Amino acid sequence: MKQVLRRRGVIVLVGVVASLAIVSAATGAGPTYNLKKLTGSVSADGSSTVGPYTTAAAELFRQAGATKVKVTVGISGTGGGFQRFCKGETDLSDASRPMRQSEANACKDANIGSWRAFTVANDALTVVVNQQNTWAQCLTVPELKKIWEPGSKVNNWKDVRSSFPDVPLKLFGPGTDSGTFEYFTEAINGKARASRTDYQASEDDNVLVQGVSGERGGMGYFGYSYYVENQSRLNAIQVRNPKSDQCVAPGVATVHNNTYKPLSRPLFIYAKGSSFKRTEVQAFIDFIFDNEVKIAQRSRFVSLTKPQLKRAQANFILAVKASKKG
Numbered sequence: 001m002k003q004v005l006r007r008r009g010v011i012v013l014v015g016v017v018a019s020l021a022i023v024s025a026a027t028g029a030g031p032t033y034n035l036k037k038l039t040g041s042v043s044a045d046g047s048s049t050v051g052p053y054t055t056a057a058a059e060l061f062r063q064a065g066a067t068k069v070k071v072t073v074g075i076s077g078t079g080g081g082f083q084r085f086c087k088g089e090t091d092l093s094d095a096s097r098p099m100r101q102s103e104a105n106a107c108k109d110a111n112i113g114s115w116r117a118f119t120v121a122n123d124a125l126t127v128v129v130n131q132q133n134t135w136a137q138c139l140t141v142p143e144l145k146k147i148w149e150p151g152s153k154v155n156n157w158k159d160v161r162s163s164f165p166d167v168p169l170k171l172f173g174p175g176t177d178s179g180t181f182e183y184f185t186e187a188i189n190g191k192a193r194a195s196r197t198d199y200q201a202s203e204d205d206n207v208l209v210q211g212v213s214g215e216r217g218g219m220g221y222f223g224y225s226y227y228v229e230n231q232s233r234l235n236a237i238q239v240r241n242p243k244s245d246q247c248v249a250p251g252v253a254t255v256h257n258n259t260y261k262p263l264s265r266p267l268f269i270y271a272k273g274s275s276f277k278r279t280e281v282q283a284f285i286d287f288i289f290d291n292e293v294k295i296a297q298r299s300r301f302v303s304l305t306k307p308q309l310k311r312a313q314a315n316f317i318l319a320v321k322a323s324k325k326g
Contacts, residue, residue, distance in 0.1 A: 031320060033283035035065045040280040045074035046081020046094035047179050048205055049223035050267050053121055054094050056299035057288050064287070069280045077203050078179030079103075082270075086110050091275035095268040096123065096179030096223070114273030116319045119312050120288055121295075122302035124224040124250030125184060125263040127237040128209075132216045133157075135164050138238040138247035141262065144188045147171070147219070152196045157217055171199035172211040172220035178203060184221055187262040209233065224250050225300040239263055255302045266308070267301070277323045289313055 044054050051073055058071040076084065078095045085093035086107040098117065107115065127144065129136055136157065143161065147154050147169070157164040174181040176193065186192040200211055205222045212218035213233040227236050227250070238247040241261050254260035269288070275281045288295060289312055296303035304312060 038280045039068040042071045042284050043090045044092035045084050045090045047078040047096040048075050049096040050094035051075040053299045057295045061287050077177035079177040093270040097182050117268050117270050119266045120269050121267045122255050124255050126224050126227040126250045127221045128234040130218045140240045149189050150194050167217040170215040170218045172208045173199050175201045175203045228300040252302045
């Protein structure tokens with residue numbers, strides 16, 4: 001998994017093999033897929049956050065069996081993934097935020113047809129600092145906004161809080177095509193895409209890891225899985241919950257108990273309706289829900305809660321029924 005997380009921006013090819021019949025996760029109400037007999041391909045692109053999850057799902061799908069389905073996972077950011085999806089170039093679009101209306105309009109204008117969003121996992125969007133930073137253990141949302149808001153001139157840690165040392169602040173964050181960028185800016189700054197621009201931006205989360213780990217005064221943010229993968233090199237900042245006033249660390253438990261606010265979020269895989277009619281695409285999505293805890297653990301994500309999984313399974317069954325019409 002470490003190699004997968006480090007190869008950002010590279011198309012990952014996963015030959016999907018199957019030898020077992022996997023029973024649908026949808027409480028017995030859905031179809032049963034004989035993976036051994038499947039042929040074809042599944043193409044995905046999009047979020048750098050969700051990409052490792054989809055890759056892990058494909059790897060486990062391969063370990064479940066056979067030889068005749070190939071899954072390709074590209075990483076071009078949520079926005080870039082939707083662009084390809086709406087041009088009809090991919091079957092699935094990995095997304096760390098919901099599709100925008102403008103993107104839905106682009107899909108309609110291109111006559112892509114129907115599509116459906118599946119919630120596949122959760123994320124604790126993580127603010128990280130250099131390991132030498134022993135002073136900023138917990139920050140408030142107003143302090144984070146002070147740092148990241150448009151036009152901010154905060155360039156030293158002592159400007160964040162008077163008790164902090166005189167250390168230059170070096171910022172690293174996702175590019176503007178990233179769903180993580182959109183979510184963070186809306187949650188912290190109050191408006192999606194509203195952010196200071198004088199920071200080192202990259203769609204490659206490993207570049208952000210390297211930047212923060214190499215600067216004593218460094219700060220950045222990205223998906224939880226990248227922090228877990230690199231926690232020997234970084235410190236995670238606790239965020240003070242605006243309602244409880246408690247400092248809360250990112251993690252599985254704090255996302256599931258709804259205390260890591262406002263930086264916990266669902267993650268999505270969008271499926272094109274015409275692609276979902278193909279059995280191999282259906283079987284791949286079905287496999288995800290049947291094994292979502294195992295996939296989340298393998299890729300260091302936060303699994304779905306039981307209510308989320310129940311809703312996702314119901315959504316899957318509706319998608320299967322819709323695929324049989326017309």
